[in-house]
Amino acid sequence: MIKKILQSSRLIKPGDWFIIFLFCLLIVISAKVLWDLPQGQYLEIHKNNEILATYSLNQKTKKQIHGPKGVTEVIINSGKVRFSSSPCPKKYCIHQGWIQKANQTIVCIPNQISIYIVGGKRAYDTINY
Amino acid sequence: MHLNNFLIFFLVATFLGCSENKIYHKKDFVFGTMIDIKIYGESDINADKVSGEIFNEFHRLHRLLHPWEKSPITNINDAISKKKPIVINNNEVITILTDAKYLEAKTQSLFNPSIGKLIKLWGFHSNEYVQEGIPNKDTIRNLVSSNPSMKSIKIKKKVLRSNNQDVQIDLGGYAKGYALDQAKKILTKNNVKNALINIGGNILAFGKHGEREWIVGIQNPRKPNAIATVSLKPGWAIGTSGDYQRFIIINDQRYSHLINPKTGYPESKTQSATILIPPSRNSGVLSDVFSKPLFIASSRNKIKIAKLLNIEDFLIVMDDDSIFISKSLNNKINWEKELDKKNITIF
Numbered sequence: 001m002i003k004k005i006l007q008s009s010r011l012i013k014p015g016d017w018f019i020i021f022l023f024c025l026l027i028v029i030s031a032k033v034l035w036d037l038p039q040g041q042y043l044e045i046h047k048n049n050e051i052l053a054t055y056s057l058n059q060k061t062k063k064q065i066h067g068p069k070g071v072t073e074v075i076i077n078s079g080k081v082r083f084s085s086s087p088c089p090k091k092y093c094i095h096q097g098w099i100q101k102a103n104q105t106i107v108c109i110p111n112q113i114s115i116y117i118v119g120g121k122r123a124y125d126t127i128n129y
Numbered sequence: 130m131h132l133n134n135f136l137i138f139f140l141v142a143t144f145l146g147c148s149e150n151k152i153y154h155k156k157d158f159v160f161g162t163m164i165d166i167k168i169y170g171e172s173d174i175n176a177d178k179v180s181g182e183i184f185n186e187f188h189r190l191h192r193l194l195h196p197w198e199k200s201p202i203t204n205i206n207d208a209i210s211k212k213k214p215i216v217i218n219n220n221e222v223i224t225i226l227t228d229a230k231y232l233e234a235k236t237q238s239l240f241n242p243s244i245g246k247l248i249k250l251w252g253f254h255s256n257e258y259v260q261e262g263i264p265n266k267d268t269i270r271n272l273v274s275s276n277p278s279m280k281s282i283k284i285k286k287k288v289l290r291s292n293n294q295d296v297q298i299d300l301g302g303y304a305k306g307y308a309l310d311q312a313k314k315i316l317t318k319n320n321v322k323n324a325l326i327n328i329g330g331n332i333l334a335f336g337k338h339g340e341r342e343w344i345v346g347i348q349n350p351r352k353p354n355a356i357a358t359v360s361l362k363p364g365w366a367i368g369t370s371g372d373y374q375r376f377i378i379i380n381d382q383r384y385s386h387l388i389n390p391k392t393g394y395p396e397s398k399t400q401s402a403t404i405l406i407p408p409s410r411n412s413g414v415l416s417d418v419f420s421k422p423l424f425i426a427s428s429r430n431k432i433k434i435a436k437l438l439n440i441e442d443f444l445i446v447m448d449d450d451s452i453f454i455s456k457s458l459n460n461k462i463n464w465e466k467e468l469d470k471k472n473i474t475i476f
Contacts, residue, residue: 046156048156048157048158049155049156049157090376090377092373092374092376096353097353099353099354101354103346103354103355104353104354105353106353107163109158109161109162109163109374112158114163123344123346123355123358124344124345124346124355124358125167125325125338125343125344125345126165126167126325126327126332126343126345126346127327127345127346127347127348127355128327128330128331128332128345128346128347128348128367128368128369128371128403129163129327129329129330129348129374
């Protein structure tokens, strides 16, 4: 048994060690890069007090959400997101425009729908919206 | 296949990382705004029970104090408009009205909970705003000169009278703060040690977030992110009056729901006023009520009013994006990195 392991370790040549080292380095670097991405990776859509859905921000798509007042539409456009149509009377949510950073949020109070970009470290526990 | 495995590992690791802190989080919509409750370090069952109790209390207060849907307050307003005395059988309503009257006097009527008629005139007494343009100038002037004030309200042996028919009580600047103080009682009664309650921007830090203090973001009035963050010591409350949640736009001009009782017009030179209130029995009410005078007062009177009300911690964003901040709050605050600090004046 031990003999076999020793034999196989002799099979790994210096060049192989170099390849192994290179891959280890690749893992460390990619982990660091992936974890430290400045942008939030996910979009959370909340309806009233529940998380309705979580989406990737890396897509181009429209999502329709049914709230108590009707259908609200949210546009996701490669890393950013905004309300595009809403049955609420004053359209504050649409006027807020695009959000793209972690912890940013827009709330549509009349239709009880809110969107959050999550990911990364939260800078605060709550905000005086 | 291998990539999928990596992604699954990555997601699992991320979620495991998140579940380390014992935070219970619940949201609901009451008082026409969003309520956000966080409870730290309790079992989910207990946190669920306590937050349920708090939300029930908020719904009760909403029905008790509603300014335009039938409530004890609208009953009182009906009686006042008919110049009739009314018997109030609810001691809590009497206590609230007495306190609101006291606070109006203290703020030199810059917080005035009796201008319901003006608020209605500007279209803020409705869940659905119907854009009708700027109210008639003369109507506004008449309402202001009739001088509605809580001073006109006398309560004797549960009978309320007012000799001013233009008085219409609207506790919109008081109810959310009062609700915070009620939440504080419920948390104490249930032996919850750590919670963070946010009622439409009126926030109470109850205890801590475990080892660290609760951190609150202060909203940029014109962008969907924070201009700064501040750590709240246990028991502190923070309140903001802003023109960014409830407003109307007529001819490209923004009109906020914060109406100056002295002019009858929405205050337009201020974007937001944020204050911190140290622990006290009624810190919630004070955080709600005292942010109004700071928002409404003219820019040179703002600092004077803060002194008068003993508000040591304030942050005011003006219409030109300039910021007034007190020295005390400036020592506690962490500015957003990208904020232009040229415009900050420390008092």
